[in-house]
Amino acid sequence: MRLSLGGGIMFEIVKNDTKTRARVGTLTVPHGGKLLTPAFTMVGTRAKVISLEPNDLVRTNTGIVISNTYHLWRGLGERLPEFKGLHTVMGYDGVIATDSGGFQVFSLGFGREHEVSKIGFFPEEEKTPGFLSDLFLQIRIWLGIKHSRNSVRVMPWGAYFKDENYGDERSVFLNATKSIMLQEKLGADIILAFDECTSPRHGRHYTKWAMKRTHRWAKKCLAVKSNPNQLLFGIVQGGAFEDLRKESARTIGSMPFDGFAIGGSLGNSKEDMYRVLEWSMPYLPDEKPRHLLGIGQIRDIFEGVERGIDTFDCVIPTREARHGAIWTYDGRYDVTKGANKNADVPLAPDCACPACASGITRAKLHELFKNKDREAGKLATLHNVYFFNDLMKSIRQAIMEDRFSEYKEAALSRIEKKK
RNA sequence: GCGCAGGUGGUAGAGCGGUCAAUUACAACAGACUGUAAAUCUGUCGCCUACGGGCUACGGAGGUUCGAAUCCUCCCCUGCGCA
Numbered sequence: 001m002r003l004s005l006g007g008g009i010m011f012e013i014v015k016n017d018t019k020t021r022a023r024v025g026t027l028t029v030p031h032g033g034k035l036l037t038p039a040f041t042m043v044g045t046r047a048k049v050i051s052l053e054p055n056d057l058v059r060t061n062t063g064i065v066i067s068n069t070y071h072l073w074r075g076l077g078e079r080l081p082e083f084k085g086l087h088t089v090m091g092y093d094g095v096i097a098t099d100s101g102g103f104q105v106f107s108l109g110f111g112r113e114h115e116v117s118k119i120g121f122f123p124e125e126e127k128t129p130g131f132l133s134d135l136f137l138q139i140r141i142w143l144g145i146k147h148s149r150n151s152v153r154v155m156p157w158g159a160y161f162k163d164e165n166y167g168d169e170r171s172v173f174l175n176a177t178k179s180i181m182l183q184e185k186l187g188a189d190i191i192l193a194f195d196e197c198t199s200p201r202h203g204r205h206y207t208k209w210a211m212k213r214t215h216r217w218a219k220k221c222l223a224v225k226s227n228p229n230q231l232l233f234g235i236v237q238g239g240a241f242e243d244l245r246k247e248s249a250r251t252i253g254s255m256p257f258d259g260f261a262i263g264g265s266l267g268n269s270k271e272d273m274y275r276v277l278e279w280s281m282p283y284l285p286d287e288k289p290r291h292l293l294g295i296g297q298i299r300d301i302f303e304g305v306e307r308g309i310d311t312f313d314c315v316i317p318t319r320e321a322r323h324g325a326i327w328t329y330d331g332r333y334d335v336t337k338g339a340n341k342n343a344d345v346p347l348a349p350d351c352a353c354p355a356c357a358s359g360i361t362r363a364k365l366h367e368l369f370k371n372k373d374r375e376a377g378k379l380a381t382l383h384n385v386y387f388f389n390d391l392m393k394s395i396r397q398a399i400m401e402d403r404f405s406e407y408k409e410a411a412l413s414r415i416e417k418k419k
Numbered sequence: 420g421c422g423c424a425g426g427u428g429g430u431a432g433a434g435c436g437g438u439c440a441a442u443u444a445c446a447a448c449a450g451a452c453u454g455u456a457a458a459u460c461u462g463u464c465g466c467c468u469a470c471g472g473g474c475u476a477c478g479g480a481g482g483u484u485c486g487a488a489u490c491c492u493c494c495c496c497u498g499c500g501c502a
Contacts, residue, residue, distance in 0.1 A: 041454090043454080043455060044455095045454095045455050046455090050455080050458080051458080066454070068454080068455080071455080071456095097454095099454050100454090102454080103454045103455095104454095104456090106454095107454085107455085107456075108456065112456070117452090117453070118453075118454085119453060163456080164456095165456055192454080195454095197454075235454090261454080263454065264454095266453085273453095291454090292454090293453095293454040294453055294454035295453055295454085296453050297453060300453070312453095312454095313453095313454060314453050314454080315452080315453070315454090315455050315457090316452075316453060318455085319452065319453095319455065319457070319458090319459085320452065321458090322457085322458040322459080323451090323452070323457090323458075323459065323460090324458090325452085334450095337448085337449095338447070338448080369458090370446095372458075374458070376458080377458045378458095380458095381458095
C-alpha cells in the first residue's frame with residue numbers, strides 16, 4: 001500500500017503483521033530522508049537533542065526528531081525571522097517534526113499547577129472530577145483566577161501563556177493559526193495541529209470541552225496550512241473516556257490530515273492507555289501514518305506497535321540518560337549506584353553504540369556522573385538513543401519476519417525481568 | 420615550654436544553657452522521570468521500635484545547674500605564632 005501525500009512525501013506500508021495490527025512502513029520526505037517505521041522519535045525541544053551533536057544523531061541511527069514550536073518561538077523571540085529552518089539549524093537530514101505548542105497549554109498550565117502528568121496514577125479514592133468541579137475549573141481558567149506567575153489561560157480562541165522562564169512578564173498568545181504559521185517558518189517535515197492536552201485529573205466534562213476546542217482548532221489548522229512540503233497531523237483527544245475518544249478519533253480521523261497523532265490523557269494506568277488506543281485506532285485510516293504522542297516506556301512501545309502505531313516520541317531515552325539510567329535488553333539500571341563503582345564491564349553486553357564502542361565501562365561512566373562531568377550525560381544519551389533505535393529496528397525486523405508477537409513476549413520478559 | 424585558635428554525626432561545617440538526635444551542604448542509600456519548566460526531583464540517612472516512643476550521643480573525666488553540644492576544672496589531641 002503506497003500513499004502519496006504530495007510534495008514528494010510518501011508513506012508506504014511494506015508489511016502488515018498477520019496476527020496483530022503492527023506494520024512496517026517507510027515515510028519519505030522531500031529532504032531525502034526515508035524513515036522506516038515503527039520508529040522512535042527523539043525529542044529535541046529547542047532544535048537540539050540535549051547532550052547530542054548533529055553527528056551523534058546519525059551515529060545513533062536516529063531517523064526522526066521532534067522539536068517544539070512553543071519553546072523555539074519563545075526562545076528565538078526577535079530572532080525568529082532569521083531562522084533558517086530546522087534542518088539547517090540542526091544540521092540534520094533525517095525527518096524532523098514539530099509539536100504545535102498544544103502540549104505546553106497543558107504542561108505549563110494545569111499540569112504544572114497541579115503537578116500532574118498526562119498519565120495519571122492517582123489514588124482510586126480520588127474521584128474523577130464531576131460536572132461542577134469541571135465547570136468551576138473552566139470558569140476559573142477563563143476568568144484568569146489564580147493566574148499566577150506561570151500559568152496558561154485556555155480560551156475558546158487560543159491560549160495565553162505567562163512564562164517567566166523567558167523573562168517576559170506579559171502574556172503571549174498562541175492559537176491554531178499562529179502555531180501553523182510558526183511551524184511553517186520552522187520548516188519541519190511533519191507538523192502537528194494545535195490542540196489542548198488534558199490529564200486524568202480533568203473530569204469528562206472539561207475533557208469534552210477541551211476536545212471540542214481541539215476539533216475546532218484542527219479544522220483551523222487544516223484551513224490555514226499552506227506549505228505542501230510539510231505533513232500536517234491531526235491530534236485525537238478525548239481523555240480516557242470511551243465515547244469521547246471514539247468521537248474524537250472519528251472526527252479527527254475523517255479530516256483530511258496527512259497523518260494522525262493520539263494525544264492527551266491516556267488514563268490512570270497502562271491498561272487505560274492501551275484501551276484508549278483500541279478505541280481510537282479503528283477510526284484512523286490505515287494507509288496514513290499514526291503517531292503516539294509522548295510515549296513511551298518499552299512496554300508501551302510494543303503495545304502501541306501491536307495496535308498499529310507507526311511512530312512514538314518520548315523524552316525517556318534522553319532525560320533518563322542524563323539522570324543516570326541506562327537502558328539495555330536486560331532492563332534499566334542506574335549507573336550512578338555504588339554497585340557500578342568498580343564494574344569494569346560495558347554499559348550493555350555486545351552493544352555497538354558510540355559510547356560502548358569507545359570503550360566506556362560502567363565504572364568509568366559512574367565516575368563521570370559522580371564528578372558531574374557533562375560527558376556523562378552525553379555518553380549515557382548516546383547509549384540510550386542508540387538502544388531505543390536498535391529496539392525499533394528489532395521490532396521492524398520481527399514484523400517483517402512475521403514473528404512480532406513472539407518477539408514482543410521474549411523481549412519484554414527479558415527487559416522487565418526483576419533483577 | 421609559653422601564647423592563641425580549635426576538637427560536633429561518613430566528611431565539611433552550623434549551633435554556644437532548655438524548643439537539639441542536633442540547621443545546612445556533600446557523600447551514601449532508595450525511588451521517580453511517558454508530545455522536556457528538568458544534567459532534575461523525592462525520600463531515608465545514631466541505635467531499637469508494637470511508630471506512641473525508648474536508648475546512647477557533640478574529644479575524655481569530673482563539676483555547676485531543675486536542665487549542658489553549649490558554663491567551669493583537669494586531662495588528651497590538632498593547627499598557628501613565639502621560644
